Amino acid sequence: MARARISDVAAAAGVSVTTVSLVMNDVEARISEETRRRVRDAARAVGYAPSSVARGLRTQQTRTVGLISDQIATTPFAGRMLAGAQDAARENGHLVYLLDTGGDTEIESEAIRALSAQQVDAMIYACMWHRVVDAPQGLLPQTVFLDCRPAAGGFRSVVPDDRAGGAAAVRQLVDAGHRRIAYIDTDDRGVDGPIASSLRHEGYLEVLAAAGIPADPALHVRAETSAHGGRAAADVLLDLPDEQRPTAVFCFNDRMAAGVYIAAHRRGLDIPRDLSVVGYDDQQLIAAEQDPPLTTVALPHYAMGRWAMEVALGVRAEGDEDATHLMECPVIRRDSVGPPPAQVAKPNRRRA
Amino acid sequence: MARARISDVAAAAGVSVTTVSLVMNDVEARISEETRRRVRDAARAVGYAPSSVARGLRTQQTRTVGLISDQIATTPFAGRMLAGAQDAARENGHLVYLLDTGGDTEIESEAIRALSAQQVDAMIYACMWHRVVDAPQGLLPQTVFLDCRPAAGGFRSVVPDDRAGGAAAVRQLVDAGHRRIAYIDTDDRGVDGPIASSLRHEGYLEVLAAAGIPADPALHVRAETSAHGGRAAADVLLDLPDEQRPTAVFCFNDRMAAGVYIAAHRRGLDIPRDLSVVGYDDQQLIAAEQDPPLTTVALPHYAMGRWAMEVALGVRAEGDEDATHLMECPVIRRDSVGPPPAQVAKPNRRRA
DNA sequence: GTGAAAGCGCTAACAT
DNA sequence: ATGTTAGCGCTTTCAC
Numbered sequence: 001m002a003r004a005r006i007s008d009v010a011a012a013a014g015v016s017v018t019t020v021s022l023v024m025n026d027v028e029a030r031i032s033e034e035t036r037r038r039v040r041d042a043a044r045a046v047g048y049a050p051s052s053v054a055r056g057l058r059t060q061q062t063r064t065v066g067l068i069s070d071q072i073a074t075t076p077f078a079g080r081m082l083a084g085a086q087d088a089a090r091e092n093g094h095l096v097y098l099l100d101t102g103g104d105t106e107i108e109s110e111a112i113r114a115l116s117a118q119q120v121d122a123m124i125y126a127c128m129w130h131r132v133v134d135a136p137q138g139l140l141p142q143t144v145f146l147d148c149r150p151a152a153g154g155f156r157s158v159v160p161d162d163r164a165g166g167a168a169a170v171r172q173l174v175d176a177g178h179r180r181i182a183y184i185d186t187d188d189r190g191v192d193g194p195i196a197s198s199l200r201h202e203g204y205l206e207v208l209a210a211a212g213i214p215a216d217p218a219l220h221v222r223a224e225t226s227a228h229g230g231r232a233a234a235d236v237l238l239d240l241p242d243e244q245r246p247t248a249v250f251c252f253n254d255r256m257a258a259g260v261y262i263a264a265h266r267r268g269l270d271i272p273r274d275l276s277v278v279g280y281d282d283q284q285l286i287a288a289e290q291d292p293p294l295t296t297v298a299l300p301h302y303a304m305g306r307w308a309m310e311v312a313l314g315v316r317a318e319g320d321e322d323a324t325h326l327m328e329c330p331v332i333r334r335d336s337v338g339p340p341p342a343q344v345a346k347p348n349r350r351r352a
Numbered sequence: 353m354a355r356a357r358i359s360d361v362a363a364a365a366g367v368s369v370t371t372v373s374l375v376m377n378d379v380e381a382r383i384s385e386e387t388r389r390r391v392r393d394a395a396r397a398v399g400y401a402p403s404s405v406a407r408g409l410r411t412q413q414t415r416t417v418g419l420i421s422d423q424i425a426t427t428p429f430a431g432r433m434l435a436g437a438q439d440a441a442r443e444n445g446h447l448v449y450l451l452d453t454g455g456d457t458e459i460e461s462e463a464i465r466a467l468s469a470q471q472v473d474a475m476i477y478a479c480m481w482h483r484v485v486d487a488p489q490g491l492l493p494q495t496v497f498l499d500c501r502p503a504a505g506g507f508r509s510v511v512p513d514d515r516a517g518g519a520a521a522v523r524q525l526v527d528a529g530h531r532r533i534a535y536i537d538t539d540d541r542g543v544d545g546p547i548a549s550s551l552r553h554e555g556y557l558e559v560l561a562a563a564g565i566p567a568d569p570a571l572h573v574r575a576e577t578s579a580h581g582g583r584a585a586a587d588v589l590l591d592l593p594d595e596q597r598p599t600a601v602f603c604f605n606d607r608m609a610a611g612v613y614i615a616a617h618r619r620g621l622d623i624p625r626d627l628s629v630v631g632y633d634d635q636q637l638i639a640a641e642q643d644p645p646l647t648t649v650a651l652p653h654y655a656m657g658r659w660a661m662e663v664a665l666g667v668r669a670e671g672d673e674d675a676t677h678l679m680e681c682p683v684i685r686r687d688s689v690g691p692p693p694a695q696v697a698k699p700n701r702r703r704a
Numbered sequence: 705g706t707g708a709a710a711g712c713g714c715t716a717a718c719a720t
Numbered sequence: 721a722t723g724t725t726a727g728c729g730c731t732t733t734c735a736c
Contacts, residue, residue: 003471005729016707021731030705052469053414054729056405057712064449064470073435073654076428076637083425086452090459095466097416098450100438107442114447117404118416227641255641262643265617285428285637289579289607291614302425357713368723373715382721406713409728 004048013042024050056119064095065312066115068108069126072100076283077301078128081146084305085124092313094121105136112138122312126305130159130196146308147301149324156318158307158325162196165297165329166203166250169278172295172331173248174211176276177339181208182219182246184233184256189222197252200280204250219246223256230259238267238275247275247340254279254286257294257336272338282332293334300327356400365394376402408471416447417664418467420460421478424452428635429653430480433498436657437476444665446473457488464490474664478657482511482548498660499653501676508663508670510656510677514548517649517681518555518602521630524647524683525600526563528628529691532571533560534598536585536608539574549604552632556602571598575608582611590619590627599627599692606631606638609646609688624690634684644687652679 006024010017015035022031023039042048056062067085072078082098089096097120099111115123116138123140127133127148135143135150145157173181183204186197201220208215221236223229230251237246251257257279264275271277271292279287282298304327310316318325358376362369367387374383375391394400408414419437424430434450441448449472451463467475468490475492479485479500487495487502497509525533535556538549553572560567573588575581582603589598603609609631616627623629623644631639634650656679662668670677 003729006731007729017730018707018732019705022706025731032705035705049465049469051409051471051729052466053405053408053471054712055731057403057409057714057728058730058732060712062405067450072438073431075431079425079427079430082450083452083454086424086450090451090462095449095451095470097447098419098434098438099442099447100435102435110442113401114404117401118447119403119405227643255637258641283637285607285635289610291579355713358715359713369714370716370723371721374722377715384721387721403713406728407715409712409730410714410716412728 003051004046006048006050008046009039009043009048012046013039015039060119062119062121063093064097064118064120065089065122065124065309066097066099066111066118066120067124067126068099068101068111068115069128070101070103071128072098073102075128076285077281077299080301081126081128081305084302084307085126085146085309086305088306088309088315089313092310092315094313096309108136109138112136116140122314124308124312125155126308129194130162131194142312142314144308144312147304153322156311156321156323156325158304158311158327160196160299160304160329161326162199162329163203163206164326165280166200167207168203168329168331169200169250169280169297170204170207172278172333172337173250173276174207174213176248176337178246178248178276179213179340180216180219180244180246180248181213182221182237182249184230184237184249184251184260185220185222186225186252187222187229188225200252216244218244225253225256227255227259227262230256231263232259234260234263238263238269248277248337249275250278250280252280254281254283254294254296257296258286258290261290261294272336274341276337276340278337280329287332287334290336292336295334295336296332297329298332300329303327355403356398358400358402360398361391361395361400364398365391367391412471414471414473415445416449416470416472417441417474417476417661418449418451418463418470418472419476419478420451420453420463420467421480422453422455423480424450425454427480428637429633429651432653433478433480433657436654436659437478437498437661438657440658440661440665440667444662444667446665448661460488461490464488468492474666476660476664477507478660481546482514483546494664494666496660496664499656505674508673508675508677510659510663510679512548512651512656512681513678514551514681515555515558516678517632518552519559520555520681520683521552521602521632521649522556522559524630524685524689525602525628526559526565528600528689530598530600530628531565531692532568532596532598532600533565534571534573534589534601536582536589536601536603536612537572537574538577538604539581540577541574552604568596570596577605577608579607579611579614582608583615584611586612586615590615590621600629600689601627602630602632604632606633606635606646606648609648610638610642613642613646624688626693628689628692630689632681639684639686642688647686647688648684649681650684652681655679 101108123143126146223233279296287294453460475495478498501509575585631648639646
């Protein structure tokens with residue numbers, strides 16, 4: 001059986017299509033209560049659902065949004081960002097097209113073409129980790145950048161406040177009484193790389209300075225962003241002479257923090273009694289399942305996704321056409337931070 | 353500047369709209385090469401992009417697909433499934449609407465209404481873990497179920513072959529020479545729960561039987577599906593008397609396997625020398641980062657997503673209107689499986 | 705308080 | 721080989 005049209009409803013209710021349209025769209029004007037009821041009953045009777053396609057053609061508004069992203073598949077974060085965007089879209093009566101480009105610029109421009117052919121009302125350009133990108137051609141002027149910033153500006157964007165996040169992480173440690181705090185950073189320093197690295201480092205230095213603690217360059221080490229990298233870096237740190245050895249470590253991410261746990265445990269060091277550690281990202285599968293559970297800083301993916309969608313749909317007024325919104329990264333307190341040991345614990349040196 | 357319409361191109365090229373339409377849609381008929389070129393140049397000159405909305409209204413085909421899912425945000429798997437579906441859609445010139453319901457049936461039916469108002473050409477109903485669901489009202493008849501099966505049948509579906517996956521996992525262990533193989537299962541036995549649990553158990557029993565190994569009920573234990581649960585279960589197993597203690601464990605998932613690692617390491621047991629372990633899911637963040645890396649069984653999310661989309665779009669002919677397709681779960685061999693120890697290792701009993 | 709009719713941008717049947 | 725035109729299902733202006 002074919003779809004019911006508005007004219008079917010009109011015929012069934014014995015009114016004009018105009019009247020049906022007015023009733024279906026809850027237009028306040030004219031139309032008596034009696035007629036409204038008749039129309040609604042008729043609509044239900046014939047199983048009428050308005051065609052968004054026809055409406056879109058007529059009104060030139062589709063109530064759809066295109067969300068272009070680089071890599072949905074490879075990051076466990078993607079979901080939260082999509083969920084935030086999704087929820088905001090639904091609450092505002094919009095549907096979202098998801099287009100994953102896998103980082104391929106060919107696919108990307110094809111995606112943008114397809115979206116503009118669909119006449120989406122808005123676009124969001126999302127990255128799966130905080131970085132600076134070159135804005136592709138063809139985006140709608142009011143496109144919002146999510147978890148990235150366009151190199152040349154010109155668009156609104158929302159990114160995590162990594163500087164403040166780094167500061168908050170280190171503040172946990174300083175407040176617990178630590179003075180020798182290491183930062184295990186990523187070794188990805190590419191220009192395309194995560195700008196979070198330097199931002200978090202700034203936060204780290206800032207808090208040390210505020211606490212009157214001189215920054216020791218030996219305590220800023222780099223490694224690959226994996227448990228393996230974190231473990232290697234921790235080994236270097238824990239091999240430092242007693243008076244220089246850190247009592248706490250702040251890690252670029254939770255995976256590296258997991259590596260620090262391994263290195264510490266292999267040396268018989270207890271966390272947090274002998275060593276405090278703070279991660280970043282709040283990856284459930286890692287942070288929450290460590291023993292003891294890892295204190296970390298969460299990336300506000302859901303909030304960013306929601307913000308981006310609200311701004312894109314114009315339901316959240318953001319004055320500046322060209323501003324970057326910094327979203328707070330909350331500290332998730334678990335059990336990996338404690339006071340520093342009375343005197344630095346002597347690890348069983350593996351390499352001594 | 354307003355969007356260019358087909359009539360603008362026609363005017364610019366000095367031809368009729370029919371001609372433009374024919375050229376833009378690469379219809380083989382009539383139209384001379386010369387005219388084709390003129391039209392294409394004109395289209396480029398005026399910046400013409402056909403309106404999918406108008407075309408959709410006219411042809412009653414939108415070249416869009418709706419993908420309804422229960423929980424995108426909470427599982428790291430979601431991405432791979434979406435990526436598979438996405439890629440297949442793109443290759444076939446379709447766009448996908450993503451609708452996450454968060455498991456809310458209210459939102460779900462609203463989502464289905466919205467999709468049918470959009471006149472999507474196809475629908476996919478996806479779950480984030482393998483289970484049996486009640487098909488909601490309003491789905492298109494040819495809807496494909498992804499990672500779930502409709503309780504009442506009537507739709508095509510694709511799910512992982514968990515029975516074969518369980519068998520393959522245990523076969524790794526049997527082939528390595530193990531005879532005392534435990535299965536650490538989930539304790540979620542709800543009717544709504546993961547049917548993977550019993551399926552994998554069947555596979556386990558099947559392989560033991562084929563190898564002539566009697567199944568010891570004491571080696572089938574249940575725990576919550578977390579590292580913590582896996583650790584607790586492993587402790588029970590490793591406390592068994594020498595002659596009964598397993599030399600290998602198959603875990604319902606990788607998180608539990610991670611717990612087994614912890615329990616083993618705390619007892620000074622080496623993996624795989626003293627204990628072999630196989631997980632399930634191939635969660636990158638867990639399996640690949642264990643020390644040693646965990647041998648596991650992968651869930652074929654990408655392949656299932658792709659299969660579902662191809663069937664939904666009708667580009668993959670699947671005879672039966674009402675069949676469940678089982679997708680193979682490949683074994684990912686890493687380093688957690690070895691031969692059984694010559695004699696069962698004596699763990700330092702923690703609770704003895 | 706209600707209806708008639710134009711038109712959104714396209715495709716396709718029918719003319720020429 | 722190319723053009724004319726109806727009509728997809730809706731909203732909206734205008735007339736009554």
